[in-house]
Amino acid sequence: MNIEDKSINKKRETWQYPWGYKESFLIVAELMLLGLIIEVLSRGKGFTGIEWPVNAIIGVSIILIIATIHFFYRRNPIVRWLSSVPAAVSAISFFAFLVLLLGFIPQGNPHLSPVVQTLGLYHIKNSWLFVISGLYLLICLGLVTFRRSRSLTKKNIGFILNHAGMWIVLAAGSLGSGDLIRVTAELVESGAPVNTAISRKMEMKELPFSMELIDFKIDEYAPKLGIVDVTTGQLVEYEGTRTFSAEESKSLLVGPWSVRIDTFYTDAFLDSLVFRPYVFDGSAPAVLATVHNNSNNQSVSGWISCGSFIVPQIHLQLDQQNILVMLKPEAKKFSSDIVFSHNQQSDTATIEVNKPFMIKGFNIYQLSYDEEMGKWSRVSVVEVVKDPWLSVVYFGIFLLLGGAAYIFWIGNEPKNAEK
Template identity: 35%
Template structure:
């Protein structure tokens, strides 16, 4: 071992040494703090890494040991070690973010990046046109990985709660610290489209939906509607999507109510097919103003309407930036707004008020290194296409 020429044993030994060093640093200093490698520290670190890589490659022409890092054995062992650490730590379950911030991963990642850089420089120096797809693949991968690790410290993911018609420019980070941003969001309106109401049976003792393992329900899309739940024949005769609850001394009634806080209500008739027992009355999921109303069918079960599930929720906003740029937009789930280097995602709302929410919660993400990552990915795609087109065709 450690005799020229180096082989797999030396490659695995280097990886094992980096792994042991990484675990030692993890125990002594804790995980890598991404916040310490923000701009301009990450740019300086990237420049130093590239400088060391280039100097090492120049030196490798005279030192045989250094040449080994541009060989196939170094590539296989470094990549295998990195993937093994990711898989093992992934099964242990610390989460992908904690994995990438661990010292064992960072050291093996930098080592693999160093080997990848050596391999790429070796092919660039001995340039041939037929090697262009190979170089696009490797240079693209190198750029993508380097930009991803350098940009980790500059990635900002914030949470902003915006009340209706009150511009907000402050957001909180994962430590709940308030941060003033160079942009403000004004919530003009918030809307929720809901799925049709459902009816289901619950156990009066446990409150669990029946049957417990696979609850059944009736989706009330139109009326009149008839169905069957656990031996009860159900008929829905009235539906009030915007209703108010009127409580009598011994009765519960619902009337139309087209105002904030309205709830959904259904008038239901139910008959047990075995006993012939009949019950009828209103059921409602309630709202932050009106109570939830169930219909007790017998001593064992009751009929209920669970809270209506949101099909779509969106915020109509006006965004203002420090450079006097304004933009009006509708932000939905999976339809973010991009402005001034930020991406604004619809995250949540006041779930206690449901569709009457007077506030909206947004996630704001800024990753200035993302265009560089995309550039590397496009280069890899171009390289893959080049490899496909230049592949030799076998003649039959």
């Protein structure tokens, strides 16, 4: 009796089958160490990525290897562990940990510690750690999906759709990163057509089409005013507010000051010490304001302007410590009218920040402009993006949503309905 009790209560030794959470996370620790060692040996260069058709061949090979392991070696203890819950939890935790590091460690920062750079933590998405964690997760997901698909019951359909969709999203997102093209091009009004763009690595990329900027337009919000402490150079905060809109006939209380906007011009030029309304390339907004100090009953009045590349910036001195300033107007909307040409055919399109134009599989996004010139900018910076694997990712997301819908709606039927 005592011998039986001892055998029952005897703890399972580490690495004794079946493996559980302890072994699973020990393996994750070993995989992390392996990834760091490879990263150090490659001097922090990371995984350079693969392009078509190599990535497609690798993707198909991974599927075939997982299928072969499942159909011929599924009774192997290691294979059974790879399709178990502890292995899945450890794989997801490994991958999620790296995703968290992405948010905490600035990526691509050349001024990080040499240790961080050598370990590849400044480019985690291209590090060997990320490659190994993704491969581990794909193997676990694939084996679990194959195992559940052997029993194709009504209950398992939602599970299979979810896991297959997640596998496709992860595989396509990882393998397709080498085919992703993301470059920027600078277009100038009345300039020559542009058919090249520059990558983040400052590499020139030739495009299968040309772009010619016809017109660049910006709509701006009304400029904002604020009080600056000259000793700190910072905007002073009153009741949680640092700035207020410059609108004519507007009066408001800002701390000890009562501010009244007497005149507001959206476009003006400086004539001696007075602003006159006039629209020209380089005109700037201007405000005539009267400020009353309620603590000493003194008032001051004068013109304020944020200035431009032609008009000087003007502020109003309130006292020895504080000045009233105008901030640069924020862009409400900016867009570009562009002529796209390809094979002696041309299309004219207007692109905005969230309204791209597609041509030859490329999406053209409005990115930025010459901020020094402001609304008078004649330069438009566009981003050219091509992701041929995006449709595969969308297919995986569709399977995920289909599996979720199945589980929540069809899968909630009473169990006896299947019988």
